[in-house]
Every structure is written in C-alpha cells, then in structure tokens.
Amino acid sequence: MTGQGVVSPVGTKVDKFWAALKNGDSGLGPITFYEVTDDLRCKIAGEVHDFDVQKDVGNIDVVRADRFSQLATKAAMEAVEQSGIKDLLAKDGSRTACIIGSGSGGLTTLETGYRDLYRDKIMRTNPLTLLRTLGSSAAAHVSMMYNITGPTFGVVSACATGSHAMGLVYQMIKYGQIDAGIAGGSEASLNWGAQRSWEALFVLSNTGCFPFSKKRNGTILSEGSGIMVLEEYEHAKARGANILAEIMGFGMTADAGDMVHPKVEGAAGAMQIALDDAGLKAEQIDYINAHGTATKTNDVTETNAIKSVFGDAAYDVSISSTKSMHGHMLGGGSLVEGAACIKAMHDNFIPPTINLNDPDPDCDLDYTPNEGREREVTYTMNNSLAFGGLNTVAIFGPAPK
Amino acid sequence: MDEVATKIVEILKKNMKSQPDKEIDMETELTDLDIESLDLAVIVFDIEDTFSIEIPYNANEESGDFNTVGSVVEKVRELIGNSSDAVA
Numbered sequence: 001m002t003g004q005g006v007v008s009p010v011g012t013k014v015d016k017f018w019a020a021l022k023n024g025d026s027g028l029g030p031i032t033f034y035e036v037t038d039d040l041r042c043k044i045a046g047e048v049h050d051f052d053v054q055k056d057v058g059n060i061d062v063v064r065a066d067r068f069s070q071l072a073t074k075a076a077m078e079a080v081e082q083s084g085i086k087d088l089l090a091k092d093g094s095r096t097a098c099i100i101g102s103g104s105g106g107l108t109t110l111e112t113g114y115r116d117l118y119r120d121k122i123m124r125t126n127p128l129t130l131l132r133t134l135g136s137s138a139a140a141h142v143s144m145m146y147n148i149t150g151p152t153f154g155v156v157s158a159c160a161t162g163s164h165a166m167g168l169v170y171q172m173i174k175y176g177q178i179d180a181g182i183a184g185g186s187e188a189s190l191n192w193g194a195q196r197s198w199e200a201l202f203v204l205s206n207t208g209c210f211p212f213s214k215k216r217n218g219t220i221l222s223e224g225s226g227i228m229v230l231e232e233y234e235h236a237k238a239r240g241a242n243i244l245a246e247i248m249g250f251g252m253t254a255d256a257g258d259m260v261h262p263k264v265e266g267a268a269g270a271m272q273i274a275l276d277d278a279g280l281k282a283e284q285i286d287y288i289n290a291h292g293t294a295t296k297t298n299d300v301t302e303t304n305a306i307k308s309v310f311g312d313a314a315y316d317v318s319i320s321s322t323k324s325m326h327g328h329m330l331g332g333g334s335l336v337e338g339a340a341c342i343k344a345m346h347d348n349f350i351p352p353t354i355n356l357n358d359p360d361p362d363c364d365l366d367y368t369p370n371e372g373r374e375r376e377v378t379y380t381m382n383n384s385l386a387f388g389g390l391n392t393v394a395i396f397g398p399a400p401k
Numbered sequence: 402m403d404e405v406a407t408k409i410v411e412i413l414k415k416n417m418k419s420q421p422d423k424e425i426d427m428e429t430e431l432t433d434l435d436i437e438s439l440d441l442a443v444i445v446f447d448i449e450d451t452f453s454i455e456i457p458y459n460a461n462e463e464s465g466d467f468n469t470v471g472s473v474v475e476k477v478r479e480l481i482g483n484s485s486d487a488v489a
Contacts, residue, residue: 128439
C-alpha cells in the first residue's frame with residue numbers, strides 16, 4: 001500500500017482524522033444538511049464540514065457530480081498524491097484498476113430529483129440526475145482524473161463496500177492482471193428520506209454511538225470516504241515508493257442467514273480466511289478495528305466471533321470501534337477504518353472506543369475504553385460485517401523489508 | 402449586451418472546462434468554447450431554468466440555434482417572447 005486518503009466527520013485528510021481519533025474527538029452532532037422535522041427520532045449525524053468541492057477538487061465534472069463521488073475524489077486525490085504515481089498514470093494507466101464502490105450511490109440526488117418531480121411538480125429534470133445517481137460514477141470520475149484505463153467499476157456490499165473493493169484490487173495484483181490500483185468506498189446519503197428508512201429498521205440511536213456499552217442503543221449515520229492505492233511490491237520498490245503497509249491477508253464470507261442478524265460463523269470465517277491468507281496466527285494480531293456499530297446484534301456477535309477465532313488471545317488483542325467517534329459511514333467506512341489500522345501501526349497507538357464507561361457484560365474484551373493507549377503494533381485486522389451478512393476482513397502489516 | 406445575452410454568457414462560462422477569461426461575444430462559435438455534449442445539456446437546462454422557458458433541443462439533431470452565442474441568444478429571446486404571448 002503506497003497511498004491512503006480519508007474524508008470523514010472527524011477530519012478530511014489522514015493526519016487530521018488520525019489526530020482526532022487519538023484524541024478521542026467525536027465528529028457526531030446535530031443534523032444541519034436538511035430540515036430536521038419533528039417526526040425524526042434521530043436528529044444526530046456525522047456530517048463532513050471541512051470539505052469544499054470547488055476549493056478542494058475544482059474539476060468541473062466532479063463539482064457537478066453527486067456528493068458521494070466528490071468525497072471519493074477528494075480521498076483519491078490524497079491517496080494518489082501520497083503514492084506518487086500520478087505522472088506514471090498520466091503516461092500509461094492501462095495496468096491500473098480503479099474500483100470504488102458505494103452502498104447506495106447517489107441516493108441524495110435521487111431523493112432531491114423525486115421530490116422535485118413528484119411533490120413539487122417541477123417538470124424540468126437536471127440532465128445530470130442519472131449520471132450522478134450511478135453507483136459506479138465515483139470510480140468513473142477518478143479514472144478520468146488520473147487516466148486509469150484498466151479495470152474500473154464500482155462494487156456494492158453495504159458497509160463492507162470499501163473493503164470488498166480493496167480485496168478485489170489486492171487479488172488482481174496477486175493474479176498479475178494489474179501493477180497498481182485505487183480502491184475504496186464512499187457514502188454521502190445523509191438526507192431526510194434515508195434517515196427515515198434507517199429509523200424504520202429501529203437501528204438508529206437518538207442519543208449517540210456507544211459501541212460495546214450497556215447504554216448502546218443503535219448506530220449513528222455519517223458520511224465519508226476511504227481510499228487506498230495498492231501496488232505490486234516489486235513495482236513499488238522499483239520506483240522507490242514509500243510503502244506504507246503490506247496487505248497481508250484478505251477474507252470474505254457471507255452468512256447466508258438474515259439481512260440484519262449476523263452470524264458468528266460468518267464473521268469468524270472471514271477472520272480465519274484472512275489469517276490463513278496472511279500466514280499468521282490469531283495471537284500475532286495486535287489491534288482489531290472492529291465493525292462495532294453499537295447495535296446489540298453486531299456488538300455481541302462480533303465479540304463472540306473474535307473469541308471463537310482468537311481463543312485465549314481474544315483477551316490480549318486490543319480492539320476498538322472508531323465508529324464511536326466518526327459514526328457509521330456505511331460504504332465509505334471500511335477503508336477509513338483501514339486507515340486507522342495503518343496509522344495505529346505507524347504510531348504504535350491504539351485509538352479508543354469513546355463513550356464506553358459501562359460495558360455490556362456480554363462484551364468483555366479489551367475495547368480500549370475512552371482513551372487511546374500506546375502499544376507496539378505490528379499486525380492489524382480490519383473487520384467489516386455488512387447488512388445481508390456480507391463479511392470482509394483485511395489484515396495489514398508493516399512494509400516488507 | 403442586454404440582460405438576456407449577459408446571463409447566457411454567464412451560464413456558458415460557468416460550464417466551460419477551461420478558458421475562464423475567454424472573451425465571448427455574439428459572433429463566438431460554440432465549438433470554440435471548451436464545451437462537450439454533456440456540458441451543452443447542462444447549459445440548456447440552466448438556460449431553461451433561468452428564463453422559465455423550454456428549449457426544443459435534441460443532442461442527436463443538427464440545429465442552427467446552437468452555432469454561435471448570438472444564435473442561442475436569439476432563440477432564447479424568441480422563446481421568451483412566445484411565452485409572454487402565451488401568458489397574455
């Protein structure tokens with residue numbers, strides 16, 4: 001991995017994001033993006049306020065795109081800049097992939113378009129409505145920006161989207177199909193209609209995001225994007241790139257069970273596959289960035305899955321849910337959390353799970369409550385356990401010597 | 402330039418991919434501006450929205466209305482006239 005980029009409610013750009021996580025800062029607050037009607041039970045969200053598409057991106061196609069594509073482009077710009085492959089791509093982007101997904105793509109464009117059309121009877125439809133809505137448009141915009149002419153598309157797996165994208169690029173590199181790839185996910189679906197549909201599932205909290213806590217009462221929606229640049233090792237080495245981390249292993253499974261009730265076996269299976277792929281034993285993992293959504297079904301199932309794979313080592317590994325600070329970025333989240341894993345390794349520091357004073361007795365592992373702490377970190381695990389029982393687990397390690 | 406022409410030039414400039422300082426007059430050919438087909442669709446939409454008119458534009462047909470900036474302005478003036486007649 002030679003580049004990473006983050007847009008999140010606790011900060012745009014990796015360094016700002018990481019400083020906030022280390023400090024235990026929350027990016028969640030009152031909704032300002034749309035009118036908060038009295039009938040909304042949850043009036044909190046994780047909005048990104050330090051991003052200005054005109055100033056930060058400028059490119060007219062992206063300025064006119066849906067916000068999910070804008071956030072993805074911003075994160076991709078940071079990752080590509082850091083990797084230093086921009087000039088290389090400008091010359092020849094044919095052996096490079098661009099796989100950037102989203103849980104629900106241009107949902108806010110759709111909401112606005114339908115409101116105009118059906119409710120307000122505005123019969124003129126913006127000609128970009130369709131293109132903005134496409135779940136593949138973030139990948140398309142980034143490919144155009146950097147002349148990527150290899151495999152380019154979006155993937156969809158709700159909250160595991162970014163991680164699935166990364167897994168695909170990782171496998172394409174292993175297979176020898178590409179030398180490098182931009183991978184990630186993005187979500188910007190904070191709108192009134194989406195909030196209502198999440199509320200209808202009874203999975204949102206009206207007070208905050210409290211993973212693994214007794215007072216946990218649901219998750220908080222947020223927006224953001226996490227992007228990584230992956231590269232074949234010899235390719236990166238030959239051009240003298242600064243290698244940030246090695247993708248050690250990747251595992252993916254499906255529960256084939258229920259849309260919203262995860263299974264221990266599905267999550268545990270993905271962890272085991274990732275460990276086997278990495279050639280590591282569970283006890284070698286120092287930090288797990290948990291999916292940790294602060295819903296009862298997730299937190300207990302994930303805890304039990306960790307126990308089933310790690311055995312006694314489950315009590316030694318440091319775990320945290322950084323969603324307690326940045327909320328649930330859905331399709332955008334998994335590689336933002338991946339960035340936290342990489343920074344934890346670089347800094348030998350475990351970011352905390354904030355708001356965790358009174359843990360759920362069924363969640364009895366070390367979730368790094370309230371304050372982060374120093375710890376030697378060599379290998380990290382990034383769990384993404386999505387609706388539909390779609391699971392991914394990535395394992396990161398230090399750059400090969 | 403009258404108000405209609407000024408507003409149309411503003412819309413064109415907003416949707417051009419480059420040359421933000423380019424001098425635009427009534428003789429300027431649209432093909433001399435950095436505008437692609439998708440940009441033209443957005444420009445038509447913006448003009449319709451600004452003047453509350455409907456432009457019978459089809460990206461798949463050749464039309465003299467979109468040759469020069471002046472021809473666009475003429476077309477819009479004509480449509481504004483028609484729509485006021487209709488109201489009257």
